[in-house]
Amino acid sequence: MQPTARKPVKVESSWSIMDRVGLGLAWAAGLSLCLVAGSIIAYMAYKGIQYVSWEMITSAPEASLDQSATGGFLDPIIGSLVLTVIGIVIAVPVGVAVAVWLTEYGRPSGLARAVESGVEIVAGTPSIVLAIFGLLIFQQSFMGLFSFTAEGGAVFGRSFIAAGAMMSIVALPLVIGATREAMMTIPRHVREASYALGKDRATTIRRVLLPSARSGIATGATLGMGRIIGDTAIVVILLGASMQISPEDGFGGIFRGTGSTLTSYVYNNSPAGEGNAPEKAYAAAFVLLLIVIFLNAAVGLIGRRNKPQWN
Amino acid sequence: MELRQEQPQQNGTGPASGTVPPLRRIIVDSETPPVHVADQVPSYEYAPDPLAGVALDPEANIGWTEERMRTEALTIAYGGKVAVNEVSLEVNTGEVLALIGPSGCGKTTLLRSLNRLVELTPAAKRTGRIMLDNESVDDFDVTHLRSRVGMLFQQPNPFPMSIFDNVAYGLRERGSKRPRKKELEPIVVDALERAGLWDEVSKNLNHPALALSGGQQQRLCIARSLAVSPEVLLLDEPCSALDPISTGIIEETIVGLAVDIAIVIVTHNLQQASRVADRVAFMYLGDMVECGTSGQVFGAPVAERTKEYIGGGFG
Numbered sequence: 001m002q003p004t005a006r007k008p009v010k011v012e013s014s015w016s017i018m019d020r021v022g023l024g025l026a027w028a029a030g031l032s033l034c035l036v037a038g039s040i041i042a043y044m045a046y047k048g049i050q051y052v053s054w055e056m057i058t059s060a061p062e063a064s065l066d067q068s069a070t071g072g073f074l075d076p077i078i079g080s081l082v083l084t085v086i087g088i089v090i091a092v093p094v095g096v097a098v099a100v101w102l103t104e105y106g107r108p109s110g111l112a113r114a115v116e117s118g119v120e121i122v123a124g125t126p127s128i129v130l131a132i133f134g135l136l137i138f139q140q141s142f143m144g145l146f147s148f149t150a151e152g153g154a155v156f157g158r159s160f161i162a163a164g165a166m167m168s169i170v171a172l173p174l175v176i177g178a179t180r181e182a183m184m185t186i187p188r189h190v191r192e193a194s195y196a197l198g199k200d201r202a203t204t205i206r207r208v209l210l211p212s213a214r215s216g217i218a219t220g221a222t223l224g225m226g227r228i229i230g231d232t233a234i235v236v237i238l239l240g241a242s243m244q245i246s247p248e249d250g251f252g253g254i255f256r257g258t259g260s261t262l263t264s265y266v267y268n269n270s271p272a273g274e275g276n277a278p279e280k281a282y283a284a285a286f287v288l289l290l291i292v293i294f295l296n297a298a299v300g301l302i303g304r305r306n307k308p309q310w311n
Numbered sequence: 312m313e314l315r316q317e318q319p320q321q322n323g324t325g326p327a328s329g330t331v332p333p334l335r336r337i338i339v340d341s342e343t344p345p346v347h348v349a350d351q352v353p354s355y356e357y358a359p360d361p362l363a364g365v366a367l368d369p370e371a372n373i374g375w376t377e378e379r380m381r382t383e384a385l386t387i388a389y390g391g392k393v394a395v396n397e398v399s400l401e402v403n404t405g406e407v408l409a410l411i412g413p414s415g416c417g418k419t420t421l422l423r424s425l426n427r428l429v430e431l432t433p434a435a436k437r438t439g440r441i442m443l444d445n446e447s448v449d450d451f452d453v454t455h456l457r458s459r460v461g462m463l464f465q466q467p468n469p470f471p472m473s474i475f476d477n478v479a480y481g482l483r484e485r486g487s488k489r490p491r492k493k494e495l496e497p498i499v500v501d502a503l504e505r506a507g508l509w510d511e512v513s514k515n516l517n518h519p520a521l522a523l524s525g526g527q528q529q530r531l532c533i534a535r536s537l538a539v540s541p542e543v544l545l546l547d548e549p550c551s552a553l554d555p556i557s558t559g560i561i562e563e564t565i566v567g568l569a570v571d572i573a574i575v576i577v578t579h580n581l582q583q584a585s586r587v588a589d590r591v592a593f594m595y596l597g598d599m600v601e602c603g604t605s606g607q608v609f610g611a612p613v614a615e616r617t618k619e620y621i622g623g624g625f626g
Contacts, residue, residue, distance in 0.1 A: 187468065192431070196464075207480070
């Protein structure tokens with residue numbers, strides 16, 4: 001996860017032409033990637049700063065034909081946060097449990113291999129597929145608890161819980177991957193030292209291995225958050241089409257209700273969506289980009305901190 | 312942090328460079344009068360005569376031993392490969408037993424079988440018996456066995472927690488109720504004192520253990536093992552990752568502990584074996600070739616193999 005620092009390569013005059021060309025291409029590839037990332041950020045910042053205002057961030061969206069009266073995107077910001085929290089609260093315990101099982105137990109090995117490829121398949125599944133699959137599940141009548149039920153008994157199947165549950169699946173492979181990697185870098189003799197003090201596996205995992213893997217788990221959780229916050233398909237399909245957060249009455253409140261996130265707000269306000277308010281889309285996209293950049297910086301910081309080093 | 316700076320430099324000057332100097336020389340060279348570590352360990356019923364301060368001379372050691380562990384025709388095989396072949400050996404309280412031999416001769420496997428750590432390797436198969444106080448180790452609950460037979464590893468491996476918590480680790484979560492810090496404190500302090508680390512860390516008990524220097528970490532690991540008051544301590548090349556000065560300190564600690572703990576040390580360093588061990592067992596390709604007092608094995612080895620092996624180390 002951490003970039004490895006190396007001494008800069010010194011181009012010797014004795015280098016063959018192929019080596020020089022290769023080095024040049026590698027440089028060019030790296031630089032052009034920076035250029036792409038830089039221009040996205042610069043363009044979004046240029047557009048975003050033009051339109052974003054404090055009022056926009058702190059006022060709720062309103063339905064109106066008059067563009068000046070459609071309000072801001074407070075609800076989508078809250079929606080993004082709520083959805084991220086739901087997704088991470090589900091994904092981290094499940095992901096850590098799977099990672100611990102894979103690294104510390106992993107038996108029978110056939111089952112471990114099946115779990116591994118399951119994780120890979122989930123990681124490679126487009127979120128639109130997960131969203132449709134989620135809708136199928138949450139519209140079943142026994143899932144009525146998790147969303148709005150119409151009078152005839154039909155289950156709506158769209159709610160923060162439904163979207164959050166599918167979002168946790170999006171984040172799961174990242175949590176599992178980062179946790180596994182952290183667990184595998186703990187030397188075997190550290191585990192054995194705990195066993196040699198008369199501790200069983202469960203205690204060793206809880207008191208030694210998980211604390212050692214803490215930064216890895218945090219990295220995975222942060223990467224997962226970034227994925228959840230950036231995902232659109234699941235929100236569009238599973239969170240309902242309302243821009244405002246509309247909680248259900250009584251039990252469950254906001255979690256059973258529908259709403260929107262920054263991504264669905266951008267989509268809906270862009271010319272590609274139903275609305276046609278590009279300046280609002282730019283402003284919201286700028287806020288979203290800031291959150292994602294912040295999360296990425298957090299990943300870097302967490303990855304470097306608190307990582308125990310043995311020989 | 313700051314503690315790390317205390318790690319001695321190895322810059323190739325002085326007697327500390329190259330090979331490990333004999334321990335006796337460190338004592339002679341030191342400015343304080345020579346004191347044997349055993350003297351600093353109070354309240355032992357059979358404390359050695361301080362004037363036997365040659366105490367590092369194996370022949371003049373404590374003179375009181377009691378059998379603690381015993382292997383009988385112990386054979387361990389990984390898959391079809393026999394790593395330890397019909398080894399019978401006693402491990403006694405009051406002495407240090409060194410297992411020596413070339414790489415891959417089975418010494419570490421033998422050592423790890425004594426606390427059943429070898430069972431973590433799925434392919435390992437064991438026949439023969441291992442007894443602790445005349446009871447087969449298989450009859451013990453494995454966690455109970457391991458709290459009576461402690462182990463120290465090649466690499467220092469403190470857990471990522473404070474110094475105090477490291478030493479208290481073995482004491483916690485033994486039963487249903489969690490002992491309070493107050494109750495643990497005297498045991499932790501005692502263990503740190505016996506491992507010779509107390510003076511260096513007494514003010515920093517809440518500092519992270521991984522910030523200590525390598526030698527301090529290894530002594531912390533000794534303290535961690537001592538806290539659960541083991542009867543046997545297994546050391547798997549405990550000094551191979553350490554500098555000569557740390558090695559010297561740990562060797563002194565080992566000799567001091569041997570008064571009331573049975574110690575088995577695996578080492579590739581024959582000088583170290585001769586410095587700390589009372590008895591030496593030489594292994595070759597899984598067989599125990601020779602076992603006797605240190606003086607006997609190093610001074611007058613019987614077997615041809617032993618002569619060849621120690622000939623390399625003792626010229």
